[in-house]
Amino acid sequence: MASGRPATHPVIHPSHNHPLRGYNAQVEDEIICSGCNQDLIGAAYKCTKSECDYFLHKLCFELPPKIRDNCHPNHLLTLLYSPPYDHSIYTCNACGEYGSGFAYNCSICQYDVHIRCVCMPESMKHDDHVHPLALVYSSPYPKGAIVTCDVCNKTISQNLWSYSCRLCNYDKHLHSCVTDEEQETCVAEEEEEEEPEDEGRIRKRDVIRVATNIASIVFGFGPLF
């Protein structure tokens, strides 16, 4: 089994037409992964052409070309390196946000999910709730019921994924909701920038969690780093 370090010699990845090389991304590099479009810190691959800004997480580099996932049990999902349907973006069936990087796709059903979403754990513990929350792939409530997120108080769309405790009817959005406290930090840090809707905002702890989950999907065991 290879160690956790990316290869130092140039390697070809089917997502890019130049060779890539192992790279250790630092926080101050402020790199975004060209695969999952999230912050990239740590083990990575970088395009060998100096003028090319193509980077991948080591774990995005290693994603399996096909997976079977509980979110779409009847068909395999295929990893696409660019958005399906000849558009530059797709809408993720898990979180409802746009995606422009890699996607897992079922071409039969036109079902598309972000890498980040497909890697969310099937159950998780949220600080605000005593029970573990289960990942659900559509609303667990009767059709037409309006479900409100117990963290941010915004509506959770019926056909999107969420985390739910059925014992208490406690529900939350798939990804981190922005609490008032976090909002204040954002404002303080980024006064100059107009922040778009914050729901899809990527946080470093998400990146770590995604990386950990990809590792368990790909290799069947826990965190690599």
Ligand SMILES: [Zn+2]
């Ligand atoms: Zn990535």
Ligand SMILES: [Zn+2]
């Ligand atoms: Zn390149």
Ligand SMILES: [Zn+2]
């Ligand atoms: Zn998504």
Ligand SMILES: [Zn+2]
């Ligand atoms: Zn399908």
Ligand SMILES: [Zn+2]
């Ligand atoms: Zn929420």
Ligand SMILES: [Zn+2]
């Ligand atoms: Zn509960």
